[in-house]
Amino acid sequence: MRVLQIIETAYRATLEEQDDTVLWFTRAIRGAGAAADVVLTGTAVSYTVRDQDAHGLSIGTWSQRHPPAIEHELTKLIESGASVSAIAEDLEERGIAAESMIAGVARLSRKELSGLLGRYDRVWKW
């Protein structure tokens, strides 16, 4: 069964969770056999920007040892065979140029997205 994960909400509790929970969940169900791909839309297209670094968080006497590594998560997804796309219009609105993006993330127009939906058995919006 082919599943398309459309992710719109970004940076939701990523510091506490040490990852994006929907990307994590996608990797987990792929590990369980789901043919799941990802489309990033809205704020979540910011995940495609390379070299993001969340190191350095400290609160009181506590310091974070492992910050979230979204680029690593997306790269692992791509390496596992998942298709990862980002909506081109949302990238352009945020000034995210192709040269600043993680390798392997495809740009997809809104018009192309409508055609993509029909190729999946399940489409889940997060």
Place this chain on the structure above:
Amino acid sequence: MTPTRSLTFLLMDAPYEQSRTGTAFRLMDAALRLGFAVRVFAYEGAVSLPVTQQKPHPNAMHGRSVEEEAHPVPHVWVSSLMQRATERGTPLDWVNCGLCVDERGATEVVAGVRRGSPADFWKMVTETDNALIIPTR
């Protein structure tokens, strides 16, 4: 050192839900570092932030054991703020909304957190220089 300036924070988000939680803790930490007395009123889901039953876990997806993962737990953030405040001699008063605690069964909390009501929040507002409301959206 007796602080001459003070801030009230109202938090509303439950743990592990929003980036606002991390931002709120960073703001409170900065306020303590700058010598502000800090007063916190935790409302609705935020009363679960100091709950001591929160536990770190390993993460197979990250390839790390529970020790290596060092998973953040918000009750440790609260304790760390308390410790920082004690070290600096800067007051930190954390009040959990009592009715919200009852609704959620959030009774086991870190030492120093006390139970209160919106009247306590209003008292904080009237006794501090300013108040920052960080609501759920």
